[in-house]
Amino acid sequence: MDKLIKFFDDFVFHARVMPVLTAMFPIIVLGVFKGFIYKDFLDISLYAFVLLIFIALASKIARECGKRYETKMYDELGGKPTTIILRYSDCTIDNITKTRYHKVLNEKISDIHLPLNPDEEDQESDIMYSSSMTYLRKYANSNRDVEPRVYQELKEYNYWRNLYGCKWISIIIYLLIAIREIIIIDSFNVRNIFLKPYPEYIAFLLMIIGIAIMCIFVSKKTVKRRAFDYAKTLAEVCERLN
DSSP states (O other), X not given: OHHHHXXXXXXXXXXXXXXXXXXXXXXXXXXXXXXXXXXXXXXXXXHHHHHHHHHHHHHHHXXXXXXXXXXXXXXXXXXXXXXXXXXXXXXXXXXXXXXXHHHHHHHHOTTOOOOSSGGGOOTTHXXXXXXXXXXXXXXXXXXXXXXXXXXXXXXXXXXXXXHHHTHHHHHHHHHHHHHHHHHHSTTOOHHHHHHSOTTTTHHHHHHHHHHHHXXXXXXXXXXXHHHHXXXXXXXXXXXXXX
């Protein structure tokens, strides 16, 4: 029971389970639709049971794929967004505000000295930026009631990262189901998809819509934006440290 509660805790559900539910939504709708159309409620129950097992496994796969992309993203960006955002070369936060944050962190953390202008930055600066953000992250995690936005942005970032991680797996599954529908539908006719979609072409349409949504809305750009949203929200904790 403890393991089940842990599996479905707020963060795990939002960051790991929800991406899988989102990716599998067309398939879930298809299963429910077919169950009610053919009035086979035993099949619906079995389908739901198998789906729960699949979600538990897929949530771990999605996280691993998401972490793998995260590593590539850091390489492309030249560092973690939480580190980049404190650099003077980055414009996510203006330099005046950035200098104020650096001063606050210098006062709070005794063994670091963050640069107070662009000329002071050197190769060691990123190490201090990373250490400073670790301090802020631990503070925000320990004071979640005071800093709820940090937690919310972290969940959002993990959701989009893991959803992107399982993007191509989902598209391949949708595509295979769509091809299967083309094969099993007698006299498959493109015109009938628009003129008589119900009920014969519903499965095919759901899969095509699923592919379109994943291609249009789930992108690297979205994941990067969410990563910097989290980094900015974490940096803004400096405004309330004093």
